Amino acid sequence: MGRPRKFDEREVLATARRVFNETGFHGTSVDDLSRATGLSKGSLYGAFGDKDALFQRIFDDYCTSAGQDAAARVEGPDDEALNRLHAWLRVPDGHRGSLGCLLAKATAELAWENEAIAARSRTTYEILLDSCRRLVEQAQRAGHVDPAADAEALGGLVVTTHRGIEALAKAGVDPATLNRIADAAIDSIALRVRV
Numbered sequence: 001m002g003r004p005r006k007f008d009e010r011e012v013l014a015t016a017r018r019v020f021n022e023t024g025f026h027g028t029s030v031d032d033l034s035r036a037t038g039l040s041k042g043s044l045y046g047a048f049g050d051k052d053a054l055f056q057r058i059f060d061d062y063c064t065s066a067g068q069d070a071a072a073r074v075e076g077p078d079d080e081a082l083n084r085l086h087a088w089l090r091v092p093d094g095h096r097g098s099l100g101c102l103l104a105k106a107t108a109e110l111a112w113e114n115e116a117i118a119a120r121s122r123t124t125y126e127i128l129l130d131s132c133r134r135l136v137e138q139a140q141r142a143g144h145v146d147p148a149a150d151a152e153a154l155g156g157l158v159v160t161t162h163r164g165i166e167a168l169a170k171a172g173v174d175p176a177t178l179n180r181i182a183d184a185a186i187d188s189i190a191l192r193v194r195v
Contacts, residue, residue, distance in 0.1 A: 009047070016036065017062065021105065030050075059106055066101075066124055066128070071131055073088060077142075081142060129156055133152045144191055157185070161182070
């Protein structure tokens with residue numbers, strides 16, 4: 001019978017996620033993970049498998065959360081859908097950059113060489129695209145977006161704008177500029193000024 005674990009798994013996963021997010025998959029060694037989490041290599045391997053398995057676990061958890069958050073945005077009245085899209089794009093006041101999105105980073109670094117990462121990324125982006133399409137359709141029903149417009153393309157425009165805003169934020173572009181971009185993106189698809 002194995003000994004019980006003497007660490008908080010959620011805390012270890014959060015720490016490992018931060019390390020992977022800071023230095024990327026290839027830039028992170030098992031020694032880096034061991035130092036950051038305080039666990040020996042043997043404990044890391046015993047609990048999570050090799051570095052690839054640990055990253056896959058973290059990435060899958062991240063993608064699951066991103067998909068759930070996107071699906072939750074669809075919930076609500078049609079006449080508030082455009083405002084929910086807008087809120088997703090805006091950067092919080094006082095935002096000073098961040099580690100950025102693990103989905104975007106892992107896709108850029110690993111999707112070309114790792115089919116599992118590519119497939120998980122694709123599935124997650126499809127959820128984001130579908131949620132934004134549905135929000136645009138809600139806004140169309142509410143009369144806030146041209147009902148003849150291509151909801152799928154407009155939803156894709158919102159997802160693409162979100163990814164771009166996130167990249168600019170990571171580069172240190174100030175929140176006021178980012179929020180003007182968010183405002184312009186939503187205003188460009190709206191029939192009338194948001195309320």
